[in-house]
Amino acid sequence: MYDGLPNTIASSKLINKELLKEKIYEGPIHLQTTDHIITLEGIITYSQKPRPKILFKGRIVVDGKLDFSKLNSWQATTDNGLNGSVLITSFEFNSKGEKQIGGEFTYEICQQDFQPKEKICFSVLNFVNNRGQMVRYGDRVYAGRISIQHNGYKIIIDKIPDSKKVFDQLKRNGRFSITHVGQIYRNDNNDIDFKEVEELLDKIMWTLSFAAGHQVGIGHIFNKTAEGIHITHYRLPLIAEWKQHSTWFPSNTLGSLESVIEGFLNLMEDNFWNSQIPILLSGYFDSFGPSYIENKIIVLQATLETLSWSYLVEETKKVTPGKFKASRASTKIRRILNEFNIEATLTGNPTLEKLIDQYEDGPHLFTKVRNDIAHPKKKLVSLDTDTLYYIWRMGVRYFELIMLGLAQYKGVYRDSLLAPNFEGKMIREVPWVQPKS
Structure with a gap:
C-alpha cells in the first residue's frame, strides 16, 4: 500500500545526534574589534533550552587590550572558518589564575565563504502540527510533507517523525523546538545561488509564521554528504516561545499550506x-x-x-x-x-x-x-x-x-x-x- 513513498528527511537521529549536538567547536577562538585582537583557547556550544543560544568560553592565550567600552563590537572567528558577532558577558580568573572570557553570539555562527552547489538543508523552529503528504520513517508512515516549486527551486519541508511527543511538550511548556526539517535544491540542474536561497527561505518562514500566528524561524543550515552532516550555520532567529493559536490555517486540510x-x-x-x-x-x-x-x-x-x-x-x-x-x-x-x-x-x-x-x-x-x-x-x-x-x-x-x-x-x-x-x-x-x- 505504501510502496514507493519517499523517506522523510527529518529523522530523529539527524535531529538528536547532529542538530542538537551541544559542542560546535573546540580550539582557538579569535575575538577582534577595530584595533584589538584576543585569542582564547575555548569552546563554542549550542543549546535550545530555555531558549536558542550559542555560547563561548575560554582562557586568554594571546592578551590584547581588553577594552570594556567596546564589549558590544567583537567579531569571533575560529581556525576552521566559523565566524559571528558576539557579546562578552563574563570576565574572570580560573583556579590557576588565568583570565577567562565568556559570552554569546548575537545572531548566528556560520562558515565563511559558504557556497553550496546542489542542495541546502535546514531546520525549522516552532511551526505547528500540520498534516501533509505521506512519507516513510523506518517501518512506519506518517502525513507531514510540504512540497513547493518556485522559480526553478524545489522545496521540501517534513514534519519530524516524533511530532506528537514534541508538540505535547510544546503545548505544556511553550519554549522552542525543532518541529520540521527542510531541503531546497534546483530542479533545472543549475547551481544554487545561496543569497537567492536565503531570500526564498525568509519568505517561506514569514508564510509559515502567518499560518502559525507567531514567528517561525530557521535554526540550522547544513549539508548532507557521503561523509556525513556538515552544519554551516547555527542561527538564533527572532521568534517568540511556541504557543498554539487559533488562526485561519486548517491544519488537517491537504494542500492549503502549499497553496498559500x-x-x-x-x-x-x-x-x-x-x-x-x-x-x-x-x-x-x-x-x-x-x-x-x-x-x-x-x-x-x-x-x-x-x-x-x-x-x-x-x-x-x-x-x-x-x-x-x-x-x-x-x-x-x-x-x-x-x-x-x-x-x-x-x-x-x-x-x-x-x-x-x-x-x-x-x-x-x-x-x-x-x-x-x-x-x-x-x-x-x-x-x-x-x-x-x-x-x-x-x-x-x-x-x-x-x-x-x-x-x-x-x-x-x-x-x-x-x-x-x-x-x-x-x-x-x-x-x-x-x-x-
Whole structure:
C-alpha cells in the first residue's frame, strides 16, 4: 500500500545526534574589534533550552587590550572558518589564575565563504502540527510533507517523525523546538545561488509564521554528504516561545499550506510587498501576544489601516492619498473588505448579533470600540470580556482573509469567529471564489 513513498528527511537521529549536538567547536577562538585582537583557547556550544543560544568560553592565550567600552563590537572567528558577532558577558580568573572570557553570539555562527552547489538543508523552529503528504520513517508512515516549486527551486519541508511527543511538550511548556526539517535544491540542474536561497527561505518562514500566528524561524543550515552532516550555520532567529493559536490555517486540510506559500512567494516578488508583509505580520503577531484584549484591538486596527493603505492607495491606486487620509477608519476597512467580497455584517456569531441594532456593520463596531478604548470616557458603558474577544476575533478574520486574498489563495480557511460546537463547521471556502450575490 505504501510502496514507493519517499523517506522523510527529518529523522530523529539527524535531529538528536547532529542538530542538537551541544559542542560546535573546540580550539582557538579569535575575538577582534577595530584595533584589538584576543585569542582564547575555548569552546563554542549550542543549546535550545530555555531558549536558542550559542555560547563561548575560554582562557586568554594571546592578551590584547581588553577594552570594556567596546564589549558590544567583537567579531569571533575560529581556525576552521566559523565566524559571528558576539557579546562578552563574563570576565574572570580560573583556579590557576588565568583570565577567562565568556559570552554569546548575537545572531548566528556560520562558515565563511559558504557556497553550496546542489542542495541546502535546514531546520525549522516552532511551526505547528500540520498534516501533509505521506512519507516513510523506518517501518512506519506518517502525513507531514510540504512540497513547493518556485522559480526553478524545489522545496521540501517534513514534519519530524516524533511530532506528537514534541508538540505535547510544546503545548505544556511553550519554549522552542525543532518541529520540521527542510531541503531546497534546483530542479533545472543549475547551481544554487545561496543569497537567492536565503531570500526564498525568509519568505517561506514569514508564510509559515502567518499560518502559525507567531514567528517561525530557521535554526540550522547544513549539508548532507557521503561523509556525513556538515552544519554551516547555527542561527538564533527572532521568534517568540511556541504557543498554539487559533488562526485561519486548517491544519488537517491537504494542500492549503502549499497553496498559500506559493501565493505569498509570488506576492513577495514585488519589492513593495516584500518589505510590507513583515511589517504587517508583525502587527498580526502582536495581536496574539500576552496583552489585554483592548490593546490587541488597538494594534490590530492600526495594522488593518496600514494594509488598507498598501492595497487601496499604493497597489491598486483606487483611492487617492488625500481621500484615504480624510476617510474614517471604518470606511477604509469596509472598502478593502469589499474588494475581496469579505462579509462585513455582524451575522453568524451570537455574541455579535446582539449588537446589530447599535452598529452599522463590523467595521463600524470594530473602529468604534477601538476609539472608545483609545479615548476613554468616564460615563462610557464597558463591553464584557466575551464581546471584546469576538470583536478582536472579527478584526483577526478581516486581516487574515485580506492577506489570503492578496496571495490569491483559493482554498479553504478556518473561521474561528463562528465558534461552533465542532471543528468541521469552521472550515469554509474563501469568499472571493464565490460569485457575488
